[in-house]
């Protein structure tokens with residue numbers, strides 16, 4: 001597959017998508033919905049940037065602002081140095097041929113063969129017939145579907161459909177790929193296959209990828225940086241590890257808790273306490289946190305420990321998560337152990 | 353003897369002595385007239401209805417040519433015209449025919465009235481079939497930078513082609529039905545033949561021959577439509 005050769009391809013790390021104070025308000029009759037609310041966001045060239053949030057958070061709207069499918073209400077938005085906000089429909093059509101997009105429901109044309117689907121954007125971009133067919137062949141090889149060129153979409157599995165979607169989105173050698181819930185309609189195995197392909201798109205072709213999802217797994221599998229959205233706002237953003245190893249907002253914490261067991265509260269804490277009469281503390285584990293070396297010596301104080309619950313995950317090659325420990329021994333000795341643990345990590349008492 | 357049995361006797365009597373050498377040229381003229389009326393209507397109303405139907409669909413809220421006023425006006429016109437019975441339409445269109453094609457009787461006048469009526473029926477059928485297109489497919493085409501005309505001709509119409517063919521096939525029957533009433537304004541055709549040469553002369557044989565030809569015609573069109581639609585939809 002040929003590399004991106006367009007003159008606008010810049011060095012990695014430069015800004016690819018920049019949103020400054022971007023809002024989108026939908027008006028239907030008298031009601032107004034602020035789907036995207038004063039968002040500031042920068043996607044760097046060459047990275048995989050994830051936007052995570054629950055249904056209705058405004059993710060799809062945000063991504064549709066990026067390629068101008070919806071006009072912004074206020075703020076400025078640029079892609080590859082070109083201003084999208086306020087651009088005319090004909091300007092936007094040109095920009096869109098440089099931005100690929102894939103969808104949750106694949107959105108393939110059922111009346112056209114796989115090859116014709118992939119060739120469609122090339123026709124739009126005005127490629128000659130010979131260049132088109134060579135390019136289609138190359139793309140279908142890249143996604144591993146050469147044998148399906150003459151099939152129709154309804155003869156393919158979900159995973160195969162999404163691979164056709166990806167081939168189609170990459171056809172015109174875009175610099176940016178937008179993926180809106182691209183794996184949400186797929187089973188876990190197929191999801192992994194599609195995510196691997198997106199990773200290859202990013203690494204082998206150097207294409208910047210923006211992934212929209214409501215699944216924590218998707219973010220932890222492929223993203224470099226993440227923005228967490230809630231009610232139209234970006235409430236947290238940064239490198240994936242930083243955000244999820246130290247979530248500062250409620251939605252981020254909820255996403256983390258879908259991946260690993262976090263501090264037990266309420267009913268769960270009460271049940272845990274009934275089964276474990278000792279003193280229960282929750283300790284955060286991060287890369288290099290020397291919790292183990294503290295625990296190795298607490299016997300000297302007459303305190304013993306037991307791991308009763310917890311979960312650790314690896315993100316971007318680094319560990320994060322929490323463990324719930326039951327400490328037994330003299331009250332004062334336990335206090336001393338907790339103080340010692342606090343010097344190496346965040347410790348929270350488990351309360352019912 | 354009752355009136356009914358007289359009619360029956362007269363019918364069977366004349367049926368026995370139907371002179372087909374005299375009727376055959378009239379019958380073939382009638383077949384040709386019907387074919388001309390039906391095909392001319394299907395072609396002209398087919399194209400006009402396709403345009404209006406596509407506009408009805410694309411000017412809807414959230415669609416590529418979204419326009420509340422155009423949509424409301426088109427809807428009003430279609431809903432206004434559609435319920436008018438054809439036989440009344442033929443008469444009511446007289447002044448309009450006079451000022452445009454300068455005739456109010458004969459085959460041209462019949463075609464005029466049929467095109468006028470069928471266009472709005474085609475428009476609704478087209479709209480209904482386009483509505484079933486997955487909006488996501490149109491969004492994908494927009495995301496690829498396709499223009500509105502490209503979306504209409506290369507995405508919408510091909511995606512809905514199978515059901516559209518079936519819709520048009522269905523309408524052919526309605527148009528044949530209309531053509532049977534064209535005799536009222538002297539346009540000839542099989543319907544007129546069945547009435548003039550059959551029914552009016554108590555000749556059931558002639559009537560049923562005309563009916564049979566119409567059935568064969570409609571069956572043929574239906575078969576053709578089914579085959580084409582199946583080919584397009586690959587089922």
Ligand SMILES: Nc1ncnc2c1ncn2[C@@H]1O[C@H](COP(=O)(O)OP(=O)(O)O)[C@@H](O)[C@H]1O
Nearest residue numbers: 026033035053054055056057058059060061062
């Ligand atoms: N075309 C539209 N018209 C009116 N409201 C919309 C439209 N699109 C989205 N919204 C509203 O904007 C909010 C965000 O929707 P969306 O961007 O689809 O969220 P997400 O993709 O995160 O689930 C929702 O409240 C939704 O109802």
Ligand SMILES: [Mg+2]
Nearest residue numbers: 059060061181
């Ligand atoms: Mg969405």
